[in-house]
Amino acid sequence: MACGDQLKQWVKGNVSACPSSMFIFDEMDKMPTDLIDSIKPYLDYHGTIDGVSYGQAIFIFLSNSGGTEISKVALDFWKKGQNREEINLMDLEKDLTLSVFNNEKSGFWRSSLISEKLVGFYVPFLPLEYKHLVECGLAEMKARGMRPDKDVVERMAKDYSFFPVEERIFSTQGCKMVSKRLDFYL
Structure with missing residues (x-):
């Protein structure tokens, strides 16, 4: 069985047992490209798939991809005399999305999860002072x-x-x- 099929079965099995399952995919930047797209149907706007509803499931994707863009924005704010705490999601989201989507090493490279806007929210981790x-x-x-x-x-x-x-x-x-x-x- 291919990795994508195994991942789909694992997600389906967990959601079947507990509809409000939470899945955390760490180090997306190390995940093979296209693998995460195998679970696209579960994040898409379907009522049920094979009798299983994924509407209550939560998918969290952690990645170092986009770190360069986040650091650049933080540094630009500092150079303008603005505090790091003044950075908001709107300052980062577009560049972050493009960076992750276009990075061959991101795990989200050319991912339909990104191109079809199935990632609902980005939570950037800003560099620490x-x-x-x-x-x-x-x-x-x-x-x-x-x-x-x-x-x-x-x-x-x-x-x-x-x-x-x-x-x-x-x-x-x-x-x-x-x-x-x-x-x-x-």
């Missing part, structure tokens, strides 16, 4: 049951790589790495 890394570190310490220590977290955050290199505005990595890096500073 130094202050965000500190917040992540303090939250991680609290989650571990530790007393948050701002000095420790600030030392950790200062050792991150930033871009542009001269100005050190945005971190090249996100909060995921904080839990791993924090151990070296405790």
Whole structure:
């Protein structure tokens, strides 16, 4: 059985058992092109397919594709003296959609999910500033049951790589790495 057929069967089986199933496809940028199109019928505007309704199912696609465009917009905002928090979806959606659709390495390359506008919403993850890394570190310490220590977290955050290199505005990595890096500073 082909991968696309296996994926369709897996989705159908889960939705048949639980109509409000949630599917998270991580690292779409590493997924073979055309594979995700195999589930297009389940995201399309059909009432039921083979007696199964997919209207309550939620599909979440995570990808690093489009990261360059997101970083460019964030940097453009900074150069204009605007805060990162002022960036809204309208500032990103068109370029992000085109980038993901036209990137041969995205998993969504030339995907009918994009061309037929079946992706309902984009949630871009903006690059983090130094202050965000500190917040992540303090939250991680609290989650571990530790007393948050701002000095420790600030030392950790200062050792991150930033871009542009001269100005050190945005971190090249996100909060995921904080839990791993924090151990070296405790």
